[in-house]
Amino acid sequence: MSSTVPTRADLAALPSYVPGRTVPGAIKLASNEVPGGPLPSVREAISQAATQVNRYPDMGAWALVDRLATELGLPADRVAVGGGSVMLCQQLVQAMCGPGDDVLFAWRSFEAYPILIQIANAHAVTVPLDATHTHDLDAMAAAVTPRTRLLFVCNPNNPTGTAVRRDALTRFLDAVPPEVLVVLDEAYREFVTDDEVPDGLALAEERPNVAVLRTFSKAYGLAGLRVGYAVAPPEVTTALRKVYVPFSVNAVAQAAAIASLDAKDELLARCRDIVSERTRVRDALLAAGYVVPETQANFVWLPLGDRATEFAEHALASKVVVRPFAGDGVRVTIGTPEENDVFLDAARSFQQRE
Ligand SMILES: *Cc1c(COP(=O)(O)O)cnc(C)c1O
Numbered sequence: 001m002s003s004t005v006p007t008r009a010d011l012a013a014l015p016s017y018v019p020g021r022t023v024p025g026a027i028k029l030a031s032n033e034v035p036g037g038p039l040p041s042v043r044e045a046i047s048q049a050a051t052q053v054n055r056y057p058d059m060g061a062w063a064l065v066d067r068l069a070t071e072l073g074l075p076a077d078r079v080a081v082g083g084g085s086v087m088l089c090q091q092l093v094q095a096m097c098g099p100g101d102d103v104l105f106a107w108r109s110f111e112a113y114p115i116l117i118q119i120a121n122a123h124a125v126t127v128p129l130d131a132t133h134t135h136d137l138d139a140m141a142a143a144v145t146p147r148t149r150l151l152f153v154c155n156p157n158n159p160t161g162t163a164v165r166r167d168a169l170t171r172f173l174d175a176v177p178p179e180v181l182v183v184l185d186e187a188y189r190e191f192v193t194d195d196e197v198p199d200g201l202a203l204a205e206e207r208p209n210v211a212v213l214r215t216f217s218k219a220y221g222l223a224g225l226r227v228g229y230a231v232a233p234p235e236v237t238t239a240l241r242k243v244y245v246p247f248s249v250n251a252v253a254q255a256a257a258i259a260s261l262d263a264k265d266e267l268l269a270r271c272r273d274i275v276s277e278r279t280r281v282r283d284a285l286l287a288a289g290y291v292v293p294e295t296q297a298n299f300v301w302l303p304l305g306d307r308a309t310e311f312a313e314h315a316l317a318s319k320v321v322v323r324p325f326a327g328d329g330v331r332v333t334i335g336t337p338e339e340n341d342v343f344l345d346a347a348r349s350f351q352q353r354e
Contacts, residue, residue: 014118017111020323020333026316027342029333030323032158032188032299034221036270038256042222045259049252057251060241064254067261068229072201078231080240081257083248085187085215085228088240089152090116092211092230095239096150096181097122104143105152106135108159108328110185113152123147133160133293133301137172144176151176154185155200156192159323159331160303161295165196173207181236183211187228188297190219190271191278197296204231211236216253218298219271220260225253274298278334284344288351303329311350318346 020030038046061081069076082088089112093103099121105113107126117124127143130136135153144151153172156163164172176182184200200212211232217223227249230240260267275298282300285292292300304311305327312324320343323331332343 010118014115015111017115021321023316023319023321026319026321027335027339028321029299029335029339029343030321030331031223032218032297032331032333033223034218034270034274034298035336035339036221038221039260039263039266041263042256042259045255046225046252049255052251055251057247057249057254059247061249061254064227064249064257065229067258071261072231074205074231075234077234077237078204079229080232080237080244081227081229081249081254082240082244083228083250083253084217084226085185085213085230086112086116087226087245087248088213088228088230089113089183089185090120091240091243092181092183092236093117093120093122093150094243095236100147101149102145102147103150103152104140104148106140106154106157108325109135109152109154110158110187111325122149129157129160129162132162133157133303134162135164137164137168141172141175144180148180150181150183152183152185154187155197156188156296158187158297159299159325159329160293160301161188161297161299162293162301163192163194163197163296165194166198167196169198169203173203173210176209178209181209181211181232182207183213185213187213187215187218189214190268191275191298192296193275194296201231208233216257216260220257220267221270222253222256222260225256226250227253227257271298274334277337277340280337281332281334281340281344285347288344288348290347290351299331299333301329301331305329311347314350314353315343315346318342318349320346 104125114124127140204210215228308324
């Protein structure tokens with residue numbers, strides 16, 4: 001039976017978000033997840049919260065908001081939570097843009113941006129990454145027009161892992177008009193080891209047009225529970241709460257996020273292990289002849305161009321799932337040392353095959 005109700009015509013042309021594939025029995029290095037499961041203390045908080053799921057969650061997630069505000073040394077009105085930071089990206093576009101307003105971002109970057117911008121009836125404007133696969137901030141500043149309402153800077157950038165440094169970012173923020181909101185998407189901040197990559201929270205504190213997005217999905221290992229947060233000026237967090245889909249951060253996620261903050265030291269120690277594996281994996285790939293941009297995230301980028309899909313198929317034949325972007329490159333998440341070894345063997349045999 002075909003429906004008699006017309007859906008939005010423009011959705012037909014909207015690309016779908018492509019999640020990293022899960023292949024039973026294969027090693028998944030496709031979604032930038034951390035390999036470790038929840039700590040016992042976090043599992044305990046999850047099972048406690050599970051006993052109450054006949055009740056609606058706290059709509060404002062105030063216990064979590066207050067806890068984050070204390071952690072960050074900020075007033076609670078500067079913090080907003082959302083169902084994953086991807087939902088906060090969508091809320092930001094909804095909160096800032098009317099129909100046809102421009103949202104500017106680099107490309108290639110997080111593939112959710114163009115999708116949720118179109119869904120919100122805003123207009124996506126992209127600026128290519130530079131030759132080092134890094135945000136070209138001077139070109140982005142030059143691309144701002146009176147129609148620009150919002151700008152995403154993904155730092156470190158997904159999928160290239162590259163990060164912008166303090167001087168370039170400061171120059172950029174000085175150049176962007178004060179009525180344009182600059183959103184620093186810092187989903188991978190906990191993996192940054194380069195001191196020259198600024199902490200967006202410090203910038204948000206001193207600039208009235210900067211917002212920062214962070215998530216519990218990556219370093220904190222709660223991707224399956226969907227919770228992230230924004231730090232922004234109070235007027236922006238108020239608007240984010242207005243466009244919030246009621247109850248979209250569930251009670252189990254709220255409890256798990258608080259328990260993860262309690263276990264912060266242990267979780268950040270895990271991140272340091274990932275970071276040392278990142279160095280080992282990148283060095284091995286360089287030694288095997290690959291081009292690998294310097295990465296500050298929990299993944300590496302292989303700019304393989306036309307060979308991206310072929311590379312991913314080759315890895316899959318070795319039971320490793322990576323994330324290809326056809327015609328452009330392949331993103332590979334850092335896993336456990338054993339998982340990384342299997343991937344590196346596949347990467348070496350791909351080179352030798354040619
Ligand atoms: C993973 C990711 C997010 C958010 O993930 P959530 O699970 O929605 O919190 C946001 N931005 C970037 C760039 C990401 O890679």
